Amino acid sequence: MSLLEIENVSKSFGNKKVLNKVSLKLEKGMIMGLLGKNGSGKTTLLKLINDLLTPDEGKILVNGNEVGVLSKKDISFLPERTYLEPNMRVEEVLNFFKEFYEDFDIEKARKLLEKLDLDEKARLSKMSKGMKEKVQLVLVMSRKAKLYILDEPLGGVDPSTRDYILKTIISNFSEDSSLLISTHLISDVEKILDQVVFIDQGQIVLHEKADELRDKNNCSVDEVFRRMLKC
Numbered sequence: 600m601s602l603l604e605i606e607n608v609s610k611s612f613g614n615k616k617v618l619n620k621v622s623l624k625l626e627k628g629m630i631m632g633l634l635g636k637n638g639s640g641k642t643t644l645l646k647l648i649n650d651l652l653t654p655d656e657g658k659i660l661v662n663g664n665e666v667g668v669l670s671k672k673d674i675s676f677l678p679e680r681t682y683l684e685p686n687m688r689v690e691e692v693l694n695f696f697k698e699f700y701e702d703f704d705i706e707k708a709r710k711l712l713e714k715l716d717l718d719e720k721a722r723l724s725k726m727s728k729g730m731k732e733k734v735q736l737v738l739v740m741s742r743k744a745k746l747y748i749l750d751e752p753l754g755g756v757d758p759s760t761r762d763y764i765l766k767t768i769i770s771n772f773s774e775d776s777s778l779l780i781s782t783h784l785i786s787d788v789e790k791i792l793d794q795v796v797f798i799d800q801g802q803i804v805l806h807e808k809a810d811e812l813r814d815k816n817n818c819s820v821d822e823v824f825r826r827m828l829k830c
Contacts, residue, residue: 601660602627602746602777603648608657610643617643618801620657625746628774630791632809633781634824635798641781642679644798645750648779649676662745672702675744679751681731685724689717689734696738708741711767729756736764740771747778753787761787785821795820799828 603625610618618640625631635641646652648659650666661670683692689712696703712719715733723731736752752768753761761784769791772778782788789795795812797805805812805827809820816823 601625602662603779604658604660605644605648606658606660608644608647608654608659610640610647610652610654616801618647618654621798621801621803622657623796623803623806625777625779625794627745627777629793630769630778630780631794631796632785632788632792632820633779633796633798634783634785634820635781636828637783639798640801641798642750645676645748645779645781648748649674673745675739675742675747677735677739677747677749677752679754681728681735683723683731683735686722688720688722690719692723692734692738693719696741700742702743703738704741704743707771708737711737711741711771714767715763729760732756733760733764736767740768743773745776747772747776749778749780749782751782751784752780753782753784758787765791785824786819789820792820797824797827804828 601624605621605623608618608621609616621644633641643652647654648661648666650671659666662673664670693705693708697705715737717730717733739747753764756764765788768778780788789809792809795807795809796803812820812823
């Protein structure tokens with residue numbers, strides 16, 4: 600059984616079809632990159648997996664359960680936009696997550712914050728966009744989830760910090776879990792990907808193992824993406 604199964608999922612907003620019969624499977628222990636241009640349907644698909652939107656048709660299973668209360672317990676989600684209350688201090692957010700999520704490891708979170716030079720006493724409103732995104736990443740990766748979903752985890756982070764964040768992601772998820780990363784920064788993230796999925800105009804146009812795709816085309820995943828989708 601796949602950890603994530605998406606079968607013939609479609610979603611429209613008004614007359615605009617954002618996703619059109621998308622089918623996808625993600626096995627345990629895999630890191631998958633969901634790659635596409637802006638407006639390709641990436642974020643809509645992630646919201647459907649997280650039960651933030653409802654599909655018009657098709658079904659989604661997470662660890663064998665339909666999307667809902669049970670599936671949410673298995674998912675740790677990093678959205679593209681911050682959802683944290685700006686007046687809270689980092690330590691207050693940690694305590695909130697500890698109370699809200701049974702699988703949240705607060706000691707692990709504190710260690711990650713220290714490594715990223717983030718002050719627990721700092722108020723979120725005083726932090727830069729990049730610092731707040733680091734805090735959110737720490738919160739997400741400090742849960743013992745089955746499926747980690749990261750929507751543009753490197754978007755607001757300076758290039759010198761990206762490698763460290765990728766190492767943090769890699770070292771903080773187990774072989775029993777899987778990771779789905781949506782990003783447009785393909786060249787930065789492709790080295791950690793086991794599988795890549797190209798999505799364009801709401802449809803899956805490619806799903807391959809990252810190494811096989813590179814070997815077959817004798818170039819990077821980023822270059823294949825640019826050629827296929829003419830970026």
